[in-house]
Amino acid sequence: MEAFQAASVKNYDDEDLMEYFQNGKELAFNELVYRYQDRLHNFLYRYTHNHQDCEDLVQETFLRVHKSKHSYERIAKFSTWMYTIALNLAKSLYKKKQRMYKVSIHKDESDPDDRELLLEDATILQDDALHEKLCMEQLEKALMELPEDFREVIILRDLQQLSYEEISDITDIPMGTVKSRINRGRAQIQALIKDYVQLGTNAA
Template identity: 50%
Template sequence: MSKTLERTRIPAGNSLKVRKSLSKPVNPNNRHYEALLQMSDEDLMSQFQAGTVEAFDILVSRYKDPLTNYIYRFLGDMKECEDLLQETFLRVYRNRHSYRRIAKYSTWLYTIAGNLARSEYRKRKRRRLYSLQSVNRDDEEYEVEIPDETFSPDKHTESTIQDYFIQEALRQIPEEFREVVVLRDVQQLAYEEIAEITGLPMGTVKSRINRGRTKLQGLLKDIYTVQEE
């Protein structure tokens, strides 16, 4: 996890424990840790519910990178991604006793992260709408400083360049398609699990994935065509 995440200000108490779990590596230097490392996610949650905090550390270690990828692909903002990652694990910590083994841990976790990401996305849409309405109601001129986010291909490897274009294309497809495509094609989750996470019928999930892929492929084709020219 990046140093930026470790520097993020969060409240004391449980939030501090979550922050430490996010920033410290799992160190399997004893038999107890070795035994925990062999456990399934669901068994680790049972251990955590029984008071074994090391089990929570291992769960954080297993999922912080996949969740970072998921949230970032959804929102396209690393700073916001880091904040939501902490909030996700904070909710896992606080609500650990509400988890039941009838559900996969990963499904429960991604549901929490997905709800937070969707909520943040809607807030952004409302903020953009409010900003536009405010400008339309006021005839005064404003000087706005826009940060330079120019992409410099010469500073990136080929894989990073490809990732950049994929992320740009993802930003351009509607939220309902973006989320399911990321869950399926980036996170490699099963259709059944995606349906549980999003609360959508299976048919809707499959339809949105297919439509999202089609839109994404069209955008990537256009982007690469422009780039080659």
């Protein structure tokens, strides 16, 4: 392995940095933290919906990465390995606190198997901000009613925009199951939100 060049640390890929870190180069670890702290914070906030819990989880994830550096093998992408650690920590916390998630649902145009989630609301609101707020509240409520297996893959896919292969590696389930859970979860969310809209209309 070539000598570590601190001046060009930003030019190394994640896996190289992890290997240098395993060989005692703390600066390599610092660069990994710099690259992923914001993405990790964004990801974990959707599980906790609490900034303090999120900060604690981010710190705990990097602490685990630091302590477990020698368990990492280069055959896996560093990001996949790190997200697996973060997901396990988040799931553990979620089971304790049952926080709400926020997600953005989209359809991958490049994948013919990807099912689009259509959020239709017959209620017309003049205030766009209020309309968006109500739609998000409906989405959060529906998401909380999904089985946990569906919630986690939707967050990884639609919020973090990870590939099916990466999600399969992180969750340790077959890629076909990942796609099926995402599509079934989106279908359930769509049906639930339609029910909420109908209930609101009837109540009015």
